[in-house]
Amino acid sequence: MSADGKVADYIPELSLMSAELFSLSCQGIDSPLIETGDSGQFFTMQSISKILALSFAIENFGRDNVFRHVGMEASADSFNSLMRIEMTSSKPSNPFMNAGAIAVCSLIYKAYKDGSACRLIAFMKSITGRENGFDERVFASEKRSADRNRALAFFMKSMGLLHGNVEAILDLYFTLCSLRCTSGDLAKIGAMIASGGISIHSGEKILTKETVFTVLGLMSACGLYNESGEFAVRVGLPGKSGVSGGILVSVPGRMGIGVFSPALNAKGNSVAGIKALELLSEKLNLRGL
Numbered sequence: 001m002s003a004d005g006k007v008a009d010y011i012p013e014l015s016l017m018s019a020e021l022f023s024l025s026c027q028g029i030d031s032p033l034i035e036t037g038d039s040g041q042f043f044t045m046q047s048i049s050k051i052l053a054l055s056f057a058i059e060n061f062g063r064d065n066v067f068r069h070v071g072m073e074a075s076a077d078s079f080n081s082l083m084r085i086e087m088t089s090s091k092p093s094n095p096f097m098n099a100g101a102i103a104v105c106s107l108i109y110k111a112y113k114d115g116s117a118c119r120l121i122a123f124m125k126s127i128t129g130r131e132n133g134f135d136e137r138v139f140a141s142e143k144r145s146a147d148r149n150r151a152l153a154f155f156m157k158s159m160g161l162l163h164g165n166v167e168a169i170l171d172l173y174f175t176l177c178s179l180r181c182t183s184g185d186l187a188k189i190g191a192m193i194a195s196g197g198i199s200i201h202s203g204e205k206i207l208t209k210e211t212v213f214t215v216l217g218l219m220s221a222c223g224l225y226n227e228s229g230e231f232a233v234r235v236g237l238p239g240k241s242g243v244s245g246g247i248l249v250s251v252p253g254r255m256g257i258g259v260f261s262p263a264l265n266a267k268g269n270s271v272a273g274i275k276a277l278e279l280l281s282e283k284l285n286l287r288g289l
């Protein structure tokens with residue numbers, strides 16, 4: 001299956017990951033973690049971290065404040081597209097596209113400055129129960145090759161859509177993309193969302209229902225970018241992908257799922273990951289029908 005895809009190489013360090021790796025983890029909201037494959041393999045969260053940034057921002061600044069800077073609509077454009085911002089002169093379509101996530105990072109950076117990354121790492125730890133840090137090689141590789149994200153951010157600044165120190169905001173964005181995780185960590189985050197915002201690890205209430213509904217809604221509408229419609233048809237569950245090959249899925253009231261396989265299709269989503277989720281959704285009747 002993964003032979004049909006290609007490991008991302010526009011961030012050079014990501015290309016070093018073997019296309020053969022695969023892991024799948026399921027965390028029930030009241031049952032133990034079940035895993036198969038290379039479940040000990042760490043990878044970087046990439047765009048899956050946009051769930052953390054968005055949840056953290058809504059909890060700390062309020063939903064209305066966050067969505068003053070970013071939209072909540074799906075987009076037919078690729079994840080790093082610049083086109084619509086120029087054509088409409090308006091805020092990025094949603095917080096899962098790179099432009100939208102950079103806007104969310106600007107709000108976090110404005111409030112917490114250089115303490116922002118630490119707060120987000122602590123936020124993730126409160127959900128998964130462990131701290132994996134971030135991958136400094138992937139961070140440096142992305143920072144060196146981030147022409148597109150740098151262009152997006154400076155372009156937004158020129159249009160009055162982004163405020164503050166652009167390089168510092170981008171550093172926060174790159175740090176989030178470089179956060180290390182396993183498919184088990186993704187399953188735990190998915191389960192926290194599936195349980196209405198309660199950490200499986202500690203029982204602590206992490207997110208309000210309003211945040212959970214917002215994140216789930218956006219995962220359904222735009223979690224896999226311009227492949228979200230097809231994912232909804234094939235898998236039928238809220239999900240969020242990243243270019244390192246991870247996909248996080250949340251099955252409300254039941255479980256979180258993390259899957260990892262680095263070979264991607266042309267839209268930047270894991271080929272084997274989507275196939276595994278399609279089979280699992282069918283096998284476990286996750287749509288409930």
Ligand code: DON
Nearest residue numbers: 046047079177241242243268
């Ligand atoms: O900014 C980027 O391009 C990457 N760090 C993240 C993009 C990404 O994960 C898109 N997901 N499929």
